[in-house]
Each structure stands twice: as C-alpha cells, then as structure tokens.
Amino acid sequence: MPKEDMISNMAGSCLMGRARLLTRVLTGIYDDELRPFGLKATQLNLLVVVAQLGPVRRIEIGRMIHLDPSTLTRNLQVMLNNGWIEEVADDEDGRGLPLQATRPGMTLLEKVSPAWECAQGKAGRLLGADGAALLRKLSSGLFGTAPGRV
Amino acid sequence: MPKEDMISNMAGSCLMGRARLLTRVLTGIYDDELRPFGLKATQLNLLVVVAQLGPVRRIEIGRMIHLDPSTLTRNLQVMLNNGWIEEVADDEDGRGLPLQATRPGMTLLEKVSPAWECAQGKAGRLLGADGAALLRKLSSGLFGTAPGRV
DNA sequence: GCCATGTTATTGCATATGCAATGACTATGC
DNA sequence: GCATAGTCATTGCATATGCAATAACATGGC
Numbered sequence: 001m002p003k004e005d006m007i008s009n010m011a012g013s014c015l016m017g018r019a020r021l022l023t024r025v026l027t028g029i030y031d032d033e034l035r036p037f038g039l040k041a042t043q044l045n046l047l048v049v050v051a052q053l054g055p056v057r058r059i060e061i062g063r064m065i066h067l068d069p070s071t072l073t074r075n076l077q078v079m080l081n082n083g084w085i086e087e088v089a090d091d092e093d094g095r096g097l098p099l100q101a102t103r104p105g106m107t108l109l110e111k112v113s114p115a116w117e118c119a120q121g122k123a124g125r126l127l128g129a130d131g132a133a134l135l136r137k138l139s140s141g142l143f144g145t146a147p148g149r150v
Numbered sequence: 151m152p153k154e155d156m157i158s159n160m161a162g163s164c165l166m167g168r169a170r171l172l173t174r175v176l177t178g179i180y181d182d183e184l185r186p187f188g189l190k191a192t193q194l195n196l197l198v199v200v201a202q203l204g205p206v207r208r209i210e211i212g213r214m215i216h217l218d219p220s221t222l223t224r225n226l227q228v229m230l231n232n233g234w235i236e237e238v239a240d241d242e243d244g245r246g247l248p249l250q251a252t253r254p255g256m257t258l259l260e261k262v263s264p265a266w267e268c269a270q271g272k273a274g275r276l277l278g279a280d281g282a283a284l285l286r287k288l289s290s291g292l293f294g295t296a297p298g299r300v
Numbered sequence: 301g302c303c304a305t306g307t308t309a310t311t312g313c314a315t316a317t318g319c320a321a322t323g324a325c326t327a328t329g330c
Numbered sequence: 331g332c333a334t335a336g337t338c339a340t341t342g343c344a345t346a347t348g349c350a351a352t353a354a355c356a357t358g359g360c
Contacts, residue, residue, distance in 0.1 A: 003256070006263055010194075011202045014266070015273040015282060016173075016180045017195045017215070018289035023166075023173040024216050024317080025292055030166045031318080040318095042346065044160075045167045052161045059308055065167070066174050068348050073310055075346070095308040095355050106153070113156055116164070123165040127288060132165060134284050138277060139168035142175055174347080181348080190348095192316065209338055218318050223340055225316065245325050245338040 026123050033119040037112045039082075041119075044112060046075055047084055047105055055088045055098040066142060084108060176273050183269040187262045189232075191269075194262060196225055197234055197255055205238045205248040216292060234258060 030041035058072045079085045084105035087097035180191035208222045229235045234255035237247035
C-alpha cells in the first residue's frame with residue numbers, strides 16, 4: 001500500500017481516534033452545563049457510581065467502569081476533599097475502606113440533575129436516536145468486564 | 151422522581167459516561183499494540199494527523215480534531231522532542247510555525263502500521279460492524295467543527 | 301504459626317485534557 | 331501610521347489517565 005493511502009486510512013478510519021474525538025466533544029457539553037455547580041463531568045460520573053453502588057471498594061468501581069486503581073485513588077481523593085463522598089468504617093478487609101456518597105454529595109446530585117438532563121439532551125441530539133442507542137448497547141457490554149478481553 | 155431513580159438514570163444512561171468508558175477500553179487496546187514501538191495511542195493519532203495535513207498550524211489541528219490549543223502545545227512538544235515532527239521555517243505569519251512529520255516520523259508510521267491494523271481489528275470486533283460504522287458516521291460530523299455548536 | 305501466593309491501595313513517573321490569563325503577532329478602521 | 335480588535339500560541343493551574351513498583355493485607359497449604 002502506498003504511504004499516502006496508509007496515512008489516509010489511519011487518519012480517516014481509526015476507531016480509537018474517532019472515539020476520543022467524540023468523547024472530547026461530549027465531555028465538553030456536560031462540562032459546560034456543570035460548570036456553575038463546581039464539578040466536572042468526570043466527577044459527576046464518579047459520584048453517581050459511588051451513590052448507586054453504596055458502600056463500594058475502589059477496585060470494584062474500577063472493574064465496573066474500567067478505571068485503573070491508581071486513577072481512582074487520585075480522582076476519589078478530590079471528591080473526598082470536597083466532602084461528596086466518605087469512607088465507611090465497618091469493613092472486614094484491612095486493605096482500604098469502602099466508599100459511599102455523603103449527604104452533601106447526594107444533595108449536590110439532586111441539584112445538578114437538571115443540568116445533567118440538559119447536557120444529556122444536547123448529547124442525544126448530537127448523536128441522534130440510533131447513535132445514542134448504539135452507544136448504550138456498546139458500552140453496556142463493557143460494564144463490569146475485566147480488562148484485556150477482546 | 152425518587153432519588154434512587156434519578157441516580158439509576160444518571161448511572162445507567164449517561165452518554166458521556168458511556169463514551170468515556172468506551173474510549174478508555176479502545177485506547178487500551180491500541181496502547182497495548184503500540185507499546186513495543188514506544189509511542190502511545192494518542193501520539194500515533196496526532197502523528198497521523200500531522201503527516202496527513204502536511205505543514206499545518208496548531209490551531210488547525212485543534213479545529214480538526216477538537217483539541218484545545220494548550221493541549222496541543224504540550225502534546226506536540228513531546229513529539230518534537232522525539233523527533234517525529236518538526237517546525238517548518240517558511241511562514242507568512244509570525245504567530246508560531248506550521249508543523250510537519252519528519253522522515254523518522256514517517257518511518258515510524260510505516261513500522262507501526264501493522265500493529266495499528268491489529269488494534270483496529272480488535273476494536274472493530276469489539277464494536278461490531280454496525281458499531282464501527284456508526285462511530286465513523288458520528289464523528290465524521292464532528293471533524294473540523296468549531297467547538298460549542300450543539 | 302509460617303510461608304507462598306493473590307488481592308487491594310498507593311506512589312512515582314509520564315502524558316492527556318481544558319480553562320483563564322497573557323504575550324505576540326496580524327488585520328482593520330480611521 | 332497608529333490604535334483597536336482579532337487570531338495564534340504559550341503558561342499556570344487543576345484534573346484525568348495508565349504503567350511499574352511497592353506496601354499492606356488476606357488466604358490457602360503445610
């Protein structure tokens with residue numbers, strides 16, 4: 001294959017590049033809506049997961065949404081500092097404590113809910129109905145999947 | 151809406167969260183394949199864009215793939231340090247110089263091409279034919295789009 | 301109990317990402 | 331030709347992300 005075709009191919013069809021581009025745009029939409037509330041899209045994402053899974057260990061969050069433990073240590077530290085989540089005392093396992101949303105964290109969730117809805121609406125219109133449905137389907141197959149399986 | 155439903159809704163249907171999850175998984179696939187060559191998925195992505203667009207200004211790259219100029223300054227600096235790209239002297243505009251791929255950069259592109267093909271294959275199988283097609287369609291609508299348009 | 305093995309969390313390192321502010325240059329109006 | 335407005339790039343700041351190495355704990359076999 002000529003060099004130019006190889007480059008055009010990599011530039012025009014790389015699924016990773018496309019996914020990253022799409023993610024940057026989508027994240028920007030949510031960040032814009034959430035800015036008045038002082039949290040970022042990624043933080044809301046994490047807060048929601050912690051709120052839903054109740055007392056939950058870091059490793060489990062990582063398995064759920066495919067995040068490296070080291071990333072979680074740091075991202076969750078920010079949220080601990082903000083008082084949105086807290087460590088739960090009662091635990092059988094000495095390797096770190098489970099996390100749960102605090103009352104202020106839950107209140108914040110309710111407060112930002114309309115802004116999230118708005119961003120979600122914009123994202124849905126950008127993706128189109130079939131796009132949104134497919135994105136949902138695709139990623140639902142990844143939820144809770146151990147890394148490295150293809 | 152009860153609090154639990156609100157949380158389930160945000161956790162289970164957030165398009166941004168899904169897109170980020172998917173992107174993490176996909177990026178991991180490409181990173182694994184590219185690791186022996188000493189470059190990361192994001193760097194290959196950028197190298198390909200510079201190689202294709204020829205002498206090109208940072209701002210134009212940013213418009214193409216929706217990347218903040220400040221992000222580009224730093225990401226491109228790494229690639230300049232590695233000698234994969236270079237600044238082009240002849241320019242009418244004194245605000246920074248256009249960039250192009252160097253010969254070593256082009257050689258690297260050819261060398262990693264099979265690894266990229268392999269990762270692309272894995273990504274395609276993970277997404278399925280319709281998923282890959284849709285991801286392509288979705289993001290092609292974003293190429294070259296000015297930020298903030300929804 | 302002790303050791304080998306496995307699991308969980310953290311830390312050092314490097315990069316990716318975006319906002320706000322700034323500097324440097326260009327283009328436009330007069 | 332100069333002042334104003336606009337464009338391009340960089341820097342400071344904060345966060346997001348993952349790998350390799352390590353620390354801390356758990357578990358199973360003996």
